[in-house]
Amino acid sequence: MTPRRLRYGLVAVALLTGCSSGTEPEPTDADEARTIDIRIAKGAVSPTNTRTEAQVGQPIVLWVDSDTTDELHVHSAPAHTFPVAATAGQEFGFTVTVPGQVEIELHHLGRTVTTLLVRR
Incomplete structure (x- = not known):
């Protein structure tokens, strides 16, 4: 497990245990964040x-390691743009x-990272 996933998991556990009253509904798949690890190195993108x-309504978290600057564009309604640093x-x-x-695409490299198939 990577340090950032471990950190995210520990935060989620702390939030769930700290807020639990015994009367709250069980979490659903929509409550759990969908994480996507993105690596940009020497002009190559993974995944593509x-x-x-x-x-x-499910939280989407993009973890990005990059050796160059770019912009991530999320073509949803409303759209999202995130500046990627090196x-x-x-x-x-x-x-x-x-x-x-x-x-979800990288603007300057012109590559689609992934297509989210969003369902109700």
């Missing part, structure tokens, strides 16, 4: 042209409120 399933450990989060296909 993948499909990722998600649900309406550094490791960047985290960008958003949710999608409308079902359908949502492309």
Whole structure:
């Protein structure tokens, strides 16, 4: 497990245990964040042209390690744009409120990282 995933998991556990009253509903898949690890190195992008399933309202977290600057564009309604720096450990989060296909692309490199298949 990577340090950032461990950190995210520990935060989630702390939030869940700290807020638990015994009367709250069980979490659903839509409550759990969908994480996508993105690596940009020497002009290569990983992943490229993948499909990722998600649900309406589910938190989406993009973890980015990059050796160059770029912009991540999320083609949803509303759209999201995130500036990518030439550094490791960047985290960008958003949710999608409308079902359908949502492309996440790198603007300057002109590559689609993944297409979210967002369902109700």
